[in-house]
Amino acid sequence: TRPDNQHAKAGNINHALRHVGALPERPQFVAILDADFVPRPDFLARTVSLMDDASVGVVQTPQHFINPDPIQTNLAATDVWPDEQRFFFDILLPAKDAWGVAFCCGTSSLIRYSGLMRIGGFPTDSVTEDYLVTLRLKERGLNTIYLNERLTIGLAPEGLKEYITQRARWCLGLMQIVRGRSGPLSRDSKLPFIDRLSLADAFMSWSAVYTSKVAGLVVPWLFLLFGIQAVRADLSELLRVFLPFYVWNGLSMAWLSRGRSLAMMTDVSQLIAAPAVLKAVATGLLKPKGHKFKVTAKGGDRDRRFVEWPLLRIYGCALFITLASIAYAFILQQRGENIAYGGLALAWSFYNAFILTVVCFVCIEQPRKRKAERFNRNEPVLLRQDGRSHLARLADISITGARLIDPDPPAPGSTLECQIYGRSIAAIVVRRTIDGFAVRFAEGMDTRVHAIRAFYAGEYVRAYRGVRALPVGKALLMRLFG
Structure with missing residues (x-):
């Protein structure tokens, strides 16, 4: 324990580092594990072996979860759709590692103690201290490498509110980094070009992608309700230009991600977090300092169904406006220009209505009857x-x-x-x-300790080999109409 909670997780780790630094024999490495993660028996053997290279400062391993995340649970799609982090840890982070820009993700990592001491411990000028520690170590010539082996098992966010809080914190932390001395445009940073490019890519993935999701809802409204043609195209151009792109993009992503990506489900997961993420983007860019670390609460009582009303009101209103705009343009106010250009807006609105309907169902939290995953x-x-x-x-x-x-x-x-x-x-x-x-x-405690050790060391967490669209579609239809 410590007398205060200053700098949250980074402060906790730095407090512990001072204790181990006072030991008669200082450690060579420290492993970081969140309290809800359990290491497999070979975690240290596999990660320490990579520290033989003196240029390695961090060995990061993937996060695997023993429980489904809220989107899986609330859509009753646990058996056919993987948790959202699988694409990141199975596809994206290995790709970044190939370019030498993998980064620490906090838990499930091994860090060189001497490197941490050289940078003064974990940095505290971002709520994502894990990413920032990678950048500060990189400035000192110490790299982060990624070992894509399942060596720890933990808990995914159990509720939708916690899921969104976690992603908003990640976004806020990245905005703080972008505005700080280790940002991609900082003159004080010693980072090479490839790391700056990776930071710019991360910035765009939070800011531009989520902004485009919201814009994708608003653009059809502008035309159907007010006649504003933000997109100068008609239905034939949609079928001739956009549809081939959309199909090819989906097939390409399915191939590149080895079946871990499905455009429709990506839209759902991004749209559900969009308001909180965009707020974090604005907050982090305008005021990069003075933000508190918001913990992702886990282990609560979730044995009853309840509704996330603040989110449901937002997306319910968006769904109502989408359907109302269709009715207004094609039933109440039939105009020639609507016939000429309205096909695109109509098709776009129907897709948005389906995605918003799925999002609304995600906002209805399903009960989790068991305290332990079975x-x-x-x-x-x-x-x-x-x-x-x-x-x-x-x-x-x-x-x-x-x-x-x-x-x-x-x-x-x-x-x-x-x-x-x-x-x-x-x-x-x-x-x-x-x-x-x-x-x-x-x-009894002895029985429980042995059970936890054996259970988390076993093959109880299924590794997803790929996603098939038809079973996911069937699960969604069963949830919507079942």
């Missing part, structure tokens, strides 16, 4: 009860309990021992199911 399994388990042993089949499991398939289930309330996680764990039968029974593991 995963389907299909493997034999040895059970012992009253001196007798027999085999059952494990159907699903979490760190707190399991469901087993057994033609002769024990009575609810009885106790037994399950040979799980490589050891015998005491369990209580909590209920019978159609094909077996469910158990809750004993709540």
Whole structure:
């Protein structure tokens, strides 16, 4: 603990660095892990080996999550759509690493202690201290490299509000960096051109991309409601020029991302965060200093359905305006110019209406009944009860309990021992199911520690090999009309 909360996460780390710096034997490296992340047993063995190169200051590994993010949960698409970070950690960051511009992402990283001391610890002039530490180390000749192996498992944001808060913080931190002495146009920075170019790319991805998403909603309104032709095109040009581009872009991104990108879902995830991100862009550029670090809260009680009304009001109004503009232009005020040029606005508005409808459903938070994530399994388990042993089949499991398939289930309330996680764990039968029974593991600390170690070291987090459009479309239709 420390006496204050100055500089938030960076301050916490710097406070800890002062403690380890006072040890009789100072460390060569420090590993940074958020409190909701668990390292696999080979985390240090794999990352330390890359530190043999003295020019390496940071080894960053990907973040994998044991739970679905809010978009997956609220659209009931957990089984067919990956968490939003998969594109970044599986595709984008390896590409940046190939150009020598990979950067520290905070948790799941190993950092050279001497390098941190040379730059005075973690910098505190941005709420994204992780990206900034990469830039400051790079100025001292120490590089960040990316090891694309699943070596840690953590928690994704569990609620939509937390999801948006996290992305707004990332955006704000990048704007602070752009305005600071390590920015892409800074004369005081010693960064090479490629790093400045990467910073400019990151700046554009936050500012221009999200601005264009909002503009994509407004432009059809301008024409359908006020006759303002912000885009000088008609439906035939849409079909002849834009549609081939859109299809080719989608196919190219699907190929480059190895099936981790789908334009429609990208629009949903970006639009849902657009108001907070654009606010962070303006705030960070106009006032780069004096902002507090907003923590992404996790581990709360989410066993009830509730609505994010502030967001739903925004996107509900946008959906209403979109539908009202269509009705106004094509039903109430039929004009020749609408017939000539309105086809583009009509097609654009229908697409926007569909995306906004999906976004509105994302704003309805679905309950998460279980406190611990549960995963389907299909493997034999040895059970012992009253001196007798027999085999059952494990159907699903979490760190707190399991469901087993057994033609002769024990009575609810009885106790037994399950040979799980490589050891015998005491369990209580909590209920019978159609094909077996469910158990809750004993709540002793020794059992829980062993379960966490074994569970997070196992293959319980599925690696996405690719996304197929049809299953995602089916999941969306089931959510919208089911």
